[in-house]
Amino acid sequence: MTARLTPPVSARDHAQGPADAPVTLLEYGDYECPHCGRAYPMVKAVQRRMGDNLRFVFRNFPLTRSHEHAEHAAEMAEAAADRGKFWKMHDSLFEHQDALEDENLIAYATTLGIDPQWATAALEQGLFRERVREDVASGGRSGVNGTPTFYVNGGRYDGLLHPDALLDALVSAATPE
Amino acid sequence: MSPLLPAGTPAPDFTLPRSPDAKLRLADCRDHPVILAFYPADWSPVCGDELGVFNEVLPEFQRYGAELLGISVDGVWCHKAYAAARRYDFTLLADFEPKGAVSRAYGAYRAQDGFSERALFVLDGAGVIRWSYLSPVGVNPGADGILAALEALK
Numbered sequence: 001m002t003a004r005l006t007p008p009v010s011a012r013d014h015a016q017g018p019a020d021a022p023v024t025l026l027e028y029g030d031y032e033c034p035h036c037g038r039a040y041p042m043v044k045a046v047q048r049r050m051g052d053n054l055r056f057v058f059r060n061f062p063l064t065r066s067h068e069h070a071e072h073a074a075e076m077a078e079a080a081a082d083r084g085k086f087w088k089m090h091d092s093l094f095e096h097q098d099a100l101e102d103e104n105l106i107a108y109a110t111t112l113g114i115d116p117q118w119a120t121a122a123l124e125q126g127l128f129r130e131r132v133r134e135d136v137a138s139g140g141r142s143g144v145n146g147t148p149t150f151y152v153n154g155g156r157y158d159g160l161l162h163p164d165a166l167l168d169a170l171v172s173a174a175t176p177e
Numbered sequence: 178m179s180p181l182l183p184a185g186t187p188a189p190d191f192t193l194p195r196s197p198d199a200k201l202r203l204a205d206c207r208d209h210p211v212i213l214a215f216y217p218a219d220w221s222p223v224c225g226d227e228l229g230v231f232n233e234v235l236p237e238f239q240r241y242g243a244e245l246l247g248i249s250v251d252g253v254w255c256h257k258a259y260a261a262a263r264r265y266d267f268t269l270l271a272d273f274e275p276k277g278a279v280s281r282a283y284g285a286y287r288a289q290d291g292f293s294e295r296a297l298f299v300l301d302g303a304g305v306i307r308w309s310y311l312s313p314v315g316v317n318p319g320a321d322g323i324l325a326a327l328e329a330l331k
Contacts, residue, residue, distance in 0.1 A: 143319035146226035
């Protein structure tokens with residue numbers, strides 16, 4: 001049983017790097033999860049090494065029952081995406097995993113030039129809850145088996161969460177047979 | 178050890194404790210799909226990831242009307258503490274006495290270790306196994322196989 005990304009990457013996803021890059025790395029992650037926090041610099045490292053040969057995509061998989069701030073953090077990332085600031089918010093969240101109270105989230109939004117009243121309303125009214133649920137549902141279908149779970153060109157990466165191991169898998173996926 | 182029960186097999190009936198003062202009989206869980214998730218032990222890190230993922234994906238299981246039952250050889254008080262700590266929204270059954278008897282009946286027991294395999298079964302509303310999967314004990318299976326099996330039941 002090989003777990004495959006379902007549905008594949010589309011325009012609905014948040015992506016960094018060229019759409020026609022030979023390799024796409026996708027992460028299902030949780031902004032409060034310590035393992036995802038440790039994977040964050042690993043992803044940055046492989047992005048630097050791969051350059052334009054890599055596209056990186058992030059989908060939400062908040063473990064809401066064990067991480068009480070994870071759902072709102074994911075919703076705030078999606079709120080920022082609505083204002084064209086997804087990746088800046090993504091970085092802020094992973095760089096401040098110890099400060100993910102609602103007031104912190106709204107402060108990060110404000111720093112990015114997002115109206116704090118709108119950001120507050122987005123959380124209170126759950127404007128992006130459905131979007132996050134869609135990601136979680138797709139994660140279930142894709143065989144997410146913990147956070148983070150990575151996919152390389154649509155196949156689940158079950159290797160070590162170490163930059164060298166991940167880079168090997170990315171380079172090998174980028175190299176034509 | 179007997180092999181994992183395959184698709185097409187009527188699921189062996191059982192009655193197991195679901196809490197310190199209540200039992201669940203499988204035969205009473207009819208007219209909707211049932212997911213049996215055998216796992217080695219409460220508290221072990223890989224199980225936590227697997228069941229934590231299933232907990233988040235519960236709404237997807239429920240879209241098919243399916244009920245999730247976790248099963249290990251841990252006792253009811255251990256399950257109670259574990260489910261409360263992890264805030265699980267599904268039932269954990271204690272295959273505790275005689276130890277592992279239900280796991281054995283499904284071919285999902287590791288006699289050499291004294292705990293259940295990491296094994297998944299999807300039962301249809303008539304109590305017939307429609308999909309089963311044995312995962313390597315150190316690998317977390319994810320919910321993709323379960324969801325595909327539930328989709329195929331429709």
